[in-house]
Amino acid sequence: MSSIGTLWTIPQQYSGKRIRAVAAYAGLSVDLPEKYTHFEDNKKPEFLAKFPHGKIPALETKDGFKLFETPAIARYVAALAPNSTLLGSSLEDSALVDQWVSFSDSEIGSHTYLVVQLIRGVLTPYAKPLHTAFVERQVRSLKTLEQHLATRTFLVGERITLADITLASVLQLAFSFTIDAPLRAQLPNVLRHYNTIVNQPQIKDIFGPTEFCEKQAQYTPPAKEKKEAKPAAAPAPKAEKKPKKEEEDEDDDLVPKEEPKAKNPLDFLPKSTFNLEDWKRAYSNKETRGAGGALEWLYQNYDAEGFSAWRVDFKYNEELTQTFMSSNQIGGFFNRLEASRKYLFGSMGVLGETNNSIISGALIARGQDIKPVVEVAPDWESYEYKKLDLSNPEDKAFFEGALAWDLEIGGKKWVDGKNFK
Incomplete structure (x- = not known):
């Protein structure tokens, strides 16, 4: 199996798995760098000279061609093996492959990513309505896939294409965070398709085992830090007591106050x-x-x-x-x-x-x-x-x-x- 060049990625990165799986299924391979530390090596001048935005996955072929962005790299690698039919066997099939690649990334992959970022507090302060909206959009998309796959083995045609491998790569992440056991029970065709793809002999080792979540990942508020006890200080001299009216005029808004927890409106109903x-x-x-x-x-x-x-x-x-x-x-x-x-x-x-x-x-x-x-x-x-x-x-x-x-x-x-x- 000939190597086409070096792919900068992290072994567990789902987008990197997609590219490696496409290469393997096409009878090709990519080399991984001997040593790569994310957020360090991709910020070095020599890396940025090749890939100015510093993103991974990033591919450099043996003849010096450089490319970043996962869909572009995966499509390029698939095109290097024209007999593999990874891009479809007709102009119409090729367009359908592109359609399902885009759908998988934008409707399944992106919403999984947004949920993960949200519950980890990376994207924005956690907001339940946003979390719900992302999950609902993903569920709607999964039902579209379920219906499409009810009468088909693969997304396009009768053989595995780039669309199938793309979908498998984004589903592996979703199965770990958002597609829990009750939802999986509603998606037998999606699950059957996923297992068919990731268990192909050429790519089984690349995908590795899948960690299926039993319940959707949820946001956990950070624990409040305990204040360290301060050493006892000498008693301060008693301050002169102010008249009551003067005390009332003090600006209490300068002192931060802990907001009481919101009650469910049902708690206010008459007994x-x-x-x-x-x-x-x-x-x-x-x-x-x-x-x-x-x-x-x-x-x-x-x-x-x-x-x-x-x-x-x-x-x-x-x-x-x-x-x-x-x-x-x-x-x-x-x-x-x-x-x-x-x-x-x-x-x-x-x-x-x-x-x-x-x-x-x-x-x-x-x-x-x-x-x-x-x-x-x-x-x-x-x-x-x-x-x-x-x-x-x-x-x-x-x-x-x-x-x-x-x-x-x-x-x-x-x-x-x-x-x-």
Whole structure:
């Protein structure tokens, strides 16, 4: 395998892995520098003379050609082996390869990078709305990929292209930080494609093992530093006491004050006679229907002033495939509602069959507005919420069916469900 030149990169750098994998799959290789220390060697005059911006990966071929930026290097290396079909076997395929390379970098890779930078405090002071927006954009893109790969082995044509290797390189980072177990359960085709690419014999050692995260990486506020105890000083002479009026005129704003932690708006609601924790215990320990059952207990104790009942329906049922995957999706949604556990109870399920199912169910929530309760979950807007009137027979029948797990909608019967307690 002939070397085309030297690639400055860090062994674990995902963009560098992409270039090395493309070269290996094309039957070529690149040399890594014998010694490279990032943030030191790339700032030296001899490196900047070749690559003025100081970025890596950076390639210098044996005939002196210099190139930086990962997509450009990867495409150049792929073009050095025209028989590999890494760039597609037609003009149209070549354009599609470029399309999916750009999509992988801009929609998957960039949002992973932004989340990582955000939770590490590098990009900007941490902001939950930004974090949520980045994750939602990435999830939407992953679902586009899932749909595209449902009928294809590879992104373009019938053989591996630069697009497939590019996607694998950005997914490896995403699997470690943003694509957690519940989300992976919704992406069987993406996961199948990833495993197909990274386990190709020519490039398996380059990608190495993948560290799959079980839960999405979250921001952890830095611990407050403890102040060092100062040595005891001699007692200062007592200051002369000022008149009260003079004390009141002092500028207190010059002294920094610690802001009190913001409370959830639900904490300010009037106290309710209905105890949600008692209800959760009743639901867990009693039969749902029948005399002395959980529903009878609920109707005897429910406080419609302090709590409300809601119907919840998934907006994108046409995207659902395997029913067990849909059940996992409900579990993921409930996991992301953890911050509202003391304000919320839920019973949701999958109704129907494979490739013809829906997600629906019911919630009991503190207060009369569902938004403050569910917006803690990044994917809360993927569901529709309708307030239920339990004095209305139709609403009451739906509510009881969701809690008893015997709900039926449009001929679709309940096949699996999960509770949020």
